[in-house]
Amino acid sequence: MPRVTDPAAPRIALVGATGVVGTTLLQLIEERGFRYRDLHLVASARSAGREVAVEGRSYQVQDLDGFDFSGIDVAFFSAGARVSTTFVPKAVAQGALVIDNTSAFRMDPDTPLVVPQVNAHELDTRPASGIIANPNCSTIPLVRLLKPVQERWGIRQAVVSTYQAASGAGYSGIEELRAGARAVLDDPDSTGVTGTFSPSLAFDLIPRIDRLLEDGFTFEEQKMLQESRKILALPHLDVTTTCVRVPVVNSHSEAAWIECHNPVDRTELVQLLAQQQEVTVHDLTTPGAFPTPRTAGDPNHVHVGRVRVAAHNPRGFWMWIVADNVRIGAALNALQIAEALTERGVL
The missing domain is CATH 3.30.360.10 (Dihydrodipicolinate Reductase; domain 2)
Structure with missing residues (x-):
């Protein structure tokens, strides 16, 4: 079981817990048996209060606006660059090491950009910025x-x-593709469904x-x-x-x-x-x-x-x-970063 009482195991916060990358990261933590001492699921006010089951245990999603990172060892951010730009510095200031899955800090010279199979040596020490960036999915x-x-x-x-x-645009991208495909199949002259994508991605x-x-x-x-x-x-x-x-x-x-x-x-x-x-x-x-x-x-x-x-x-x-x-290009790479940090005693 990933959840343990070992005081050496990290306390985790997952920001963007209800998104496609966040939910996949939770699946991978279970699949790979990544050991943690405590787990906090965090998202926007829109998702706050939702109940999410992890390892058969129910967790209530907490509102990012009021979340305190002072009791967190590692925070995974997968809620978009705007959210990361605002909240990652706060998490770092409160003592958390951040693994960020957005473009917000990738080119910051004090922030390593890591693919463990390529440049794991970047994880030998805690970065000066307190942030490790996860690269683009491609x-x-x-x-x-x-x-x-x-x-x-x-x-x-x-x-x-x-x-x-379509999953590169999250759940909204997936649902829009499916809705657009149904619309075009029902009416070949339909312009499909737009919003996340423009023009409609269905059959295009x-x-x-x-x-x-x-x-x-x-x-x-x-x-x-x-x-x-x-x-x-x-x-x-x-x-x-x-x-x-x-x-x-x-x-x-x-x-x-x-x-x-x-x-x-x-x-x-x-x-x-x-x-x-x-x-x-x-x-x-x-x-x-x-x-x-x-x-x-x-x-x-x-x-x-x-x-x-x-x-x-x-x-x-x-x-x-x-x-x-979603896995190789986001959640799995982020978790493998955390695994490498743990192996090196940095986390």
Whole structure:
């Protein structure tokens, strides 16, 4: 049982406990047996008072506005960048170590941006800011695969197109996709349902995620560039992306072209990728095999397929990536950060 009386086990607060990432984090804490001494579920006033069962025990969701973090060892924040900007500094000031799942502090030089399979050394000591940032949901699976490639062949450039699921916008995104799909199926001339997405995501693609920047890229695309550089400690890495929202309920996909400094051998490449922690290479033995968001398999793995080295440029290769964006891209990475902190005695 994760809940213990051991005084060395951390006291946890989960901000955004009723959202899609928060509820998934609670599931993972149970699944992985992450030991904690105390648990507080926190959300906005709209969700305050709701009863949530964890390990068969009922917890009442508390209002973030009046919550006291002084008795908390680690606080997970998954309630959006605006909430984090306002409340994370308060939590840190009251003594909590924050694992933040938003963009609010990712590029802060005093805040490590961590994917444990890539740069766990950042967790050896408590950060000066009191915050550890969780990267973007599309950045996490990408850098987990880029790290061994960089170490073996060096990377000159990465060109990535993402195909991001409705769950990236939370429960509202999922419900809007389903409602829009029903509306269009009932009436093919319907414009669908808009609100979270515009135009309607049902049976369509939207090649813009997050706000548009002055250079024509979106903030989502900028995040993938900046975060990849920071996590891999490659400040001049050339990463360019196009981020697309697709009518898929859950799991993001990516088509990635990686150009290296040296020629790449495909057999060695697929073996190298398959050796990585929690990575499944679908065409390891069957060239051309691929995962899909619905059929990939273990939601706690990064799934790779269609790995192919370009005949006209043996320094470059393509790969198709699928990962559960709520788990791999958010809740699981956050929990693995906490697990690594515990192992190191920092938490």
